[in-house]
Amino acid sequence: MTSTLTISQLTKRFGEVAALTGVSLSVAPGERVALLGHNGAGKSTMMKIILGLIPATSGQISVCDAAPGSIAARRSVAYLPENVAFHPALTGEEQLRHYLVLRGESPSQAMGLLEKVGLAQAARRRIGTYSKGMRQRVGLAQALIGQPRLLVLDEPTSGLDPVSRREFYALLDDLAKQGASILLSSHALTEVEARTDRIVILSKGRMVAEGSLAELRRRADLPVTLHVTARNGSAPEIARSLPGAILVDGALHLTCTQSEKLAQLGRIAGLGDKVADLDVLPPSLEDLYSHFSRGTVQ
Numbered sequence: 374m375t376s377t378l379t380i381s382q383l384t385k386r387f388g389e390v391a392a393l394t395g396v397s398l399s400v401a402p403g404e405r406v407a408l409l410g411h412n413g414a415g416k417s418t419m420m421k422i423i424l425g426l427i428p429a430t431s432g433q434i435s436v437c438d439a440a441p442g443s444i445a446a447r448r449s450v451a452y453l454p455e456n457v458a459f460h461p462a463l464t465g466e467e468q469l470r471h472y473l474v475l476r477g478e479s480p481s482q483a484m485g486l487l488e489k490v491g492l493a494q495a496a497r498r499r500i501g502t503y504s505k506g507m508r509q510r511v512g513l514a515q516a517l518i519g520q521p522r523l524l525v526l527d528e529p530t531s532g533l534d535p536v537s538r539r540e541f542y543a544l545l546d547d548l549a550k551q552g553a554s555i556l557l558s559s560h561a562l563t564e565v566e567a568r569t570d571r572i573v574i575l576s577k578g579r580m581v582a583e584g585s586l587a588e589l590r591r592r593a594d595l596p597v598t599l600h601v602t603a604r605n606g607s608a609p610e611i612a613r614s615l616p617g618a619i620l621v622d623g624a625l626h627l628t629c630t631q632s633e634k635l636a637q638l639g640r641i642a643g644l645g646d647k648v649a650d651l652d653v654l655p656p657s658l659e660d661l662y663s664h665f666s667r668g669t670v671q
């Protein structure tokens with residue numbers, strides 16, 4: 374499968390500051406990739422280079438088989454900045470018609486695009502009356518002009534409430550199913566965990582981890598946490614059978630390595646009806662993020 378985006382040994386220096394060092398990455402059609410990293414890790418710099426807004430210091434980059442910033446690349450790439458601003462006096466439809474004309478497209482597509490992002494009902498209302506979630510949808514609608522093959526989204530859900538976030542990701546899922554590649558940056562690890570195919574962790578300009586959540590979990594090999602709820606009065610007996618378990622709010626908490634997990638679960642199952650409930654908690658993306666960024670955060 375050909376990649377929509379291919380980055381090889383990308384380096385960017387701002388004078389003494391190494392914003393990116395030797396970053397390589399490829400994104401396939403229909404793939405949703407999350408770019409994670411602490412403030413100053415290099416996420417925006419990478420996006421600016423992909424968009425052709427700033428040049429790389431060294432390395433190769435191909436955006437939809439073209440050079441970043443070239444006419445061919447710009448036709449295929451859409452960008453949604455973190456703080457998207459529109460004219461408050463324009464309606465959603467007027468704003469979209471304006472962007473369509475700027476892109477050399479027919480303004481008659483405006484309503485179709487607004488419908489796609491669930492804004493048809495509000496299309497004739499002034500953007501000044503829109504909620505933040507609705508403005509973000511206008512941003513996504515403008516990003517969809519010309520059916521881009523790659524969407525670059527800088528913290529697209531920051532400031533959105535949980536329902537708006539879920540709806541926003543559902544829209545991205547549909548776009549990905551239609552073959553668009555999505556590269557988004559985020560600080561909201563839990564939502565990224567559920568809604569992207571691959572995770573890239575940048576730290577101090579270097580790529581410190583890359584893979585699906587399952588792959589990152591395997592590679593990090595962090596402990597699994599088990600919460601065992603005892604039936605009335607059985608906690609002491611369970612604690613004796615599970616060395617290392619500690620009692621927290623009526624449940625016994627214990628950790629084990631991935632390789633010990635099945636044996637430990639077998640031991641718990643052997644306790645029969647003394648156990649009222651059991652939760653197995655794999656390491657979260659936050660745990661993985663801390664693990665891979667450890668020692669590199671400024």
Ligand SMILES: Nc1ncnc2c1ncn2[C@@H]1O[C@H](COP(=O)(O)OP(=O)(O)OP(=O)(O)O)[C@@H](O)[C@H]1O
Pocket residue numbers: 387390391392410411412413414415416417418419
């Ligand atoms: N134009 C510039 N001149 C000098 N240094 C810059 C410039 N742009 C970015 N940097 C530096 O490059 C590094 C990477 O910055 P970048 O904005 O890419 O980080 P980021 O991961 O997007 O951070 P955030 O999550 O805060 O948006 C930082 O040390 C930043 O100060």
